[in-house]
Amino acid sequence: MHRLFVGLSLLGLFSILAVGCSSGNPDTASEETGGGAGTETAGDTTGGETEGAESDSSADAGAAIELNAENTTIAFKGVHTDKEKPDPHDGKFNSLSGKVTMSGESVAGIEVEIQVESMTTDSEKLTAHLKSPDFFNVKENPTATFKTTEIKVADGATTVTGDLTMLGKTQSITFPAELSAEAGKVKLNASFDVDRTAFGMDYGVDNIEKNVAMTISIDA
Numbered sequence: 001m002h003r004l005f006v007g008l009s010l011l012g013l014f015s016i017l018a019v020g021c022s023s024g025n026p027d028t029a030s031e032e033t034g035g036g037a038g039t040e041t042a043g044d045t046t047g048g049e050t051e052g053a054e055s056d057s058s059a060d061a062g063a064a065i066e067l068n069a070e071n072t073t074i075a076f077k078g079v080h081t082d083k084e085k086p087d088p089h090d091g092k093f094n095s096l097s098g099k100v101t102m103s104g105e106s107v108a109g110i111e112v113e114i115q116v117e118s119m120t121t122d123s124e125k126l127t128a129h130l131k132s133p134d135f136f137n138v139k140e141n142p143t144a145t146f147k148t149t150e151i152k153v154a155d156g157a158t159t160v161t162g163d164l165t166m167l168g169k170t171q172s173i174t175f176p177a178e179l180s181a182e183a184g185k186v187k188l189n190a191s192f193d194v195d196r197t198a199f200g201m202d203y204g205v206d207n208i209e210k211n212v213a214m215t216i217s218i219d220a
Helices: 025-032 123-131
Strands: 009-011 039-041 064-068 072-078 089-093 096-103 106-115 119-121 143-154 157-166 167-182 184-195 211-220
Touching: 072 096, 072 106, 089 123, 106 167, 119 123
Parallel strands: none
Antiparallel strands: 039 143, 064 096, 072 089, 072 211, 089 119, 096 106, 106 143, 143 157, 157 167, 167 184, 184 211
């Protein structure tokens, strides 16, 4: 039986993970991503505004863009610990919902809820195993969620921090992303690793890598 683990993101994916895990605490997440001079939140910079500047789009603050499986992809890849035979497997989630909250032309926040039962992989046997109590235990944990606590821009690079919840456990994760917002549209691309054992998913750690490669894409 192929044994493989998958992790989330949200969204990301989120998710999403350079995983600096600490229980979903916005203050802790902020410390992990780092602050300091020359660092601004995406809410101040994504739309091209400087901190303290007045925005002509202030009336649009709080506007939301809907996320679904048509405009958002959350995919994953897992491998075995045997470097000579890593036996990689790919998968994705086919049902999700969420929103991107805007502040003018800037992204203020991202929220995603994944229907874990919608998971598919390149092996039917593997898919069934991932849904079992060994991994996601979808009967007791039908959803996974991600909600940003901070979107930071520094030196032209975007870092996303948020609370990822799987198997009833919430951890703060941080990952780099390419993020743009213009004319009411948002694009995000991110690739990062999630440590599945941080959520208590420790099945087969001697044979299956604990870090799962996540890929998140939003075009909404």
